[in-house]
Amino acid sequence: MFKGILIEKDDGGYRAALTDISEDSLPEGDVTLDVSYSTLNYKDGLAITGASPVVRSFPMVPGVDLVGTVQDSRDPEFKVGDQVLLNGWGVGEVHWGGLAQKARLQGRWLIPLPSAFTPAQAMAIGTAGYTAMLSVIALEKHGVTPDKGEILVTGANGGVGSFAIALLARLGYAVVASTGRVAESDYLKQLGAAEIIDRATLSEPGRPLAKERWAGAIDSVGSHTLANICASTRYRGTVAACGLAQGMEFPGSVAPFILRGVTLAGIDSVNRPREDRLEAWARLASDLDQSLLPLISHEIGLSEVLEVAPQILAGKVRGRVVVNLAR
Template sequence: MFNALLLEELGKETKASVQRLNENQLTTGDVLVKVDYSSLNYKDAMAITGKGKIVRQWPMVPGIDFAGTVLASDHPNHQVGDEVILTGWGVGEKYWGGIAEKACVKGEWLVPLPGTMSAKRAMAIGTAGLTAMLSFMALERAGIKPDQGPILVTGATGGVGSIAVRLLAKAGFEVHAETGRRQHCDWLRQLGASEVIDRAEFDKEPAALESQRWAGAIDAVGGRTLSRILSQTKMNGAVTACGLAGGVALNTTVMPFILRGVQLLGIDSVYASTATRIEAWQRLQDSLPLDFEEQSEVYTLEQSIQAAHDLLAGKLKGRLLIQP
């Protein structure tokens, strides 16, 4: 038996409650993991509150990522006692996820904890940190360097944005952070942002081309914000798209691409290859402060339901951990 946050479909509503479940209900994969920490991501919050069409199978244990210790394994790459991380692969959407004391998943979805990284540190980084690093690596591959000008990070108080600000600042970039939460300006500057920009500045229909401002950007918002960023990106700049908090539609023109050579780079953290994940996790281990995990809020299974509502209401910032 184990405790888990279970989501059930009741008509058009989603019921979220902590329940005691049997291990024989875990039928997805070939590796059983004791979950030490999970985290609360934007996608998890939408699933728990029922505000987004995230859940594909009912009932569902949410949690798109977790870190823990292997309890049993029929997979050749994982032995009892191994410490592992899971992010993505449809877990928490199509398959039971990590906001629980135990999870059973396919071995090929797991990667080992790098070096001396703890499970708590891994989930303080989590899917958000992995996405931020994949975006950072994409900007590197596009040839974007610190001497080319400022990098914009949108949704900067969120998990992806806040870690992206840290990574870029440490690498020597001038980071401009966009947020609708002006009360967190000082915190963003502490993370390394040299300038904080109000979200309202991007809530306008863009012209086909605007004044060149950004050497690159990491955009976790999408929608009109992404359209405006593209119109303001410098010659041969690059923008990564890794979120949709501002909507899925993209109303833009070809002008930034054919007149300025701007690159729009899609970031997929859900199905990234194992080799890419291992490289990204190692770089995250080396790039973030040693006390990074201590700056995250930790919630119990019971507290995760209210935390999901607070996250969508814009009341929380940074990374949110779940300790089952």
């Protein structure tokens, strides 16, 4: 038996509970792990509270990230004792995820834990940092270099936003951070933001084209915010879209794309090919200032997950939540 968060839906309703789970209940997979750390992401908050139909099969263990040690393996890539890392691949949605002390997964979903990071550090980064790195790489591949101008980062106090600011600033970009919590400007400036703006300046319906400002942007908000960003992106700039906190609709115009040659780059972190994952984590090892991790993240125990999940959805949690499965 091991402890984990289990979500169930039946005639009694939708509920999540910390409970004892039998190892015999683990789903199919060719690698079994002892999980040491996981995370609590926005998507996990949706799954645990039932605020959105994230979970597509029941019962379900949430948790889109995990680090663990191989207990048993039928995949030749991994042997007993290896430390491995997982982000995405539908775990916590269609396959049991990381918020339990054991996991059974497909070996092709795993990558080795980078030697630059401890398990706790890797989860402080997690899907948020990995997604931010994928977004930065997308800007680079579309020719957005530091000399081109300001880069906007929305959802700046969240996990993706925090890492995007830290990475871009270290790479020499001038970063403007958009947030609904302007009172936390000091935190964003510590990460490297040069300017802070209120998210309200972007979140309402706007014009098809606005004054050019951004050389590029990393947006985790979507909806009117994304449309307004595109409308004010400079000629041949690039916007990396990686989230939908405001909504999944795109109430915008084709004008920025046709008249200014703006690129809208979609960032999928869930089903990303292995080589992209390895590249992103290698870049995180070289480009992330690890001294910022205690500022961006904090640790809780498995027993605190159910209490913290709704706080994430309410926007009351700054940065990253690391879950220690031993607590």
